[in-house]
Amino acid sequence: MVKLYEYTRKPPYWVAHDEEGYWLVPVRNGGWQERVPFVGHATALRPVTDTGGIDLGIDVEEG
Numbered sequence: 001m002v003k004l005y006e007y008t009r010k011p012p013y014w015v016a017h018d019e020e021g022y023w024l025v026p027v028r029n030g031g032w033q034e035r036v037p038f039v040g041h042a043t044a045l046r047p048v049t050d051t052g053g054i055d056l057g058i059d060v061e062e063g
Contacts, residue, residue, distance in 0.1 A: 001018075001061045002017065002018045002032075002058050003016070003018075003047065003061050004025075005048060006046045006047075006048055007042065007045070012027035012028075013025060013026055015038050015042065015045055016032075021037065022037070022038040023036065023038055024036050024037070024038045025056060027054055029056070029057075030055070030056070031057075032057045032058045048060075
């Protein structure tokens, strides 16, 4: 299961965490296929509580 965190709004990206690490994922349908490794530094990431109907193409843990 993948956990999503808010990251940027323009352009919209989420940071995703799974068993393989952290990913930068475009916020759009099918965005998981365009993910790249997250190599930045972020503090106090807030969990995404509502994907707003976006289907990344994976099982997402909301909340």
